[in-house]
Amino acid sequence: MTPIRTDGLTKEFRLGLGRQRVVALDRLNLEVHQGEIFGFLGHNGAGKTTTIKLLLGLLAPTAGQAWILDRPIEDVTIKQQVGFLPEAPYFYEYLTAEEFLTFYGQLFGLGGAPLTKKVEELLEMVALTDARRLQLRKFSKGMLQRIGLAQALINDPALVVLDEPMSGLDPIGRRDVRDIILSLKEEGKTVFFSTHILPDVEMICDRVGILVRGRLRAVGTVQDLVGTSGVASVEMVVAGLTDAGIQEAERQGGKVLRRGAQVLLRLDDPSRVDSLVELVLRSGGRLVSLVPHKRTLEDLFLEQVKAGL
Amino acid sequence: MSRIIVIALNTFKENLRDKILYNLVFFGLLLIGSSILLSTLTMGEQAKIIQDIGLASINLFGVIIAIFVGIGLVSKEIEKRTIYTILAKPVQRYQFLLGRYCGLALILLVNTAIMVVGFFFILLVGKISLGSGLIKAISLIYIELLVIVAVAVMFSSFTTPTLSASFTLAICVIGHLTADLRVLGAKLQNELTKGILDGLYYMLPNLEYFNVKGPAVHGIAIAPLYVVSAIAYGVLYSAVILLISCVIFQRRDFK
Ligand SMILES: Nc1ncnc2c1ncn2[C@@H]1O[C@H](COP(=O)(O)OP(=O)(O)OP(=O)(O)O)[C@@H](O)[C@H]1O
């Protein structure tokens, strides 16, 4: 079973009276695999939310098709197995956390003791048990994000779609959400989430897709995309280097930053490390430290965005 | 069906906690109560004034609640994006709309009932007998509210809260003047404008149809057949408007 598949999915918006066209999503072909955590990356305005809204039937595609759990997205019954957390969620102000989750459970046809139990479990999971009798209008932004996550899981979905689940959360909250996402994967669920918080993605995603201006620029595992060996740059701290030595190092492509008696040398081409180290030693310098910097998802992301703009 | 009920009950529950609603009902009751004071200022027709003001207050505050709560429940939900989570559940769009409508009808029923109880209390205090005309007038006021809520829901299904409120208010005002449109049309020579006015007459709700406050207060008999046909008209009109709303809502993008 394929949790999400899209074929040439396209959305155009028409703006204002001039009917100017904005292509928010351009022929997206994407396949999300069963049981994986898929991170959907993109800059502001890349088209992440648009994609998610299309998948959930909140927007109608201009062209193309999509399937959720092997059924066309127009079929409302697939939602029985989907959980969704929208971007910057806002919920019924006057309901308490408990009533809110119960209401949403009832929309799935749940009820009675199993629903009560499920609601309890979820409140526990998102650490809102103490706030269960509080009306949602009294919730903080982070609490709303948590209750939003809980409502997305009320039906024990096979596929969970989250639009920026970490936004508005403090570091503890973000770690909690990461843990919840990982536990969902352990239960065999598929998680598709959009974000621009890259360290989170590197930590938990099996695969990522990078969207730039409505176009999917890259898809794959973080390792495939960033490269396993990928050392992007090397930084070394050197003591006792003469002025002549510094000039020579600069000529060899090192970027120099003086720090009192020490010098920080940064080399963007890792293959020249050996010759630079040799140079340092030859000119009477002493190597204090040498740190290779791996290419991160952030580097890749910035490259892709730059290339796509 | 069960989803419509779940949404309707939730709508009802949520709104019972909204303070705006209580304030409106409170002012309605205040106005009804003030009729006693006002009636003492005038000689003679005291009973009529009390009944006049009472029915008018129930009508006015009913309409205000219908418009503002009605708009809030659909288009504000779209604006605030709550609807995203609802429609991401296995809920058809028409189920959402009808659930909202039924919930609103329930809220209006309760609010009207509270004001009616206040009104009856005042009648009791003023030692005015409760005629069947009053009951008929109040029933038709409620039917009018159902029509107005349907119109509010329809506008909410495709436009912003402010515009929906303005349009619905406009329809309410014009809805009481449709008979005049007809009269005006008959006086005009131009066939085209006459046609347009006639078209408007049939398209817009004839809210004056539901107004039997005058005869009720003056003790003039209201034929049961009239009441039945007015109810049938109101129910049918609302059903058509809701159907149109569902069709519009089904196609719209949630941006
Ligand atoms: N209703 C709309 N009308 C016109 N243009 C729109 C509409 N909604 C989105 N867009 C445009 O579509 C593009 C993609 O928007 P989208 O909200 O999908 O971005 P995003 O990747 O979710 O961004 P963010 O990270 O800021 O949430 C943007 O250029 C945006 O201006």
Ligand SMILES: [Mg+2]
């Ligand atoms: Mg977004």
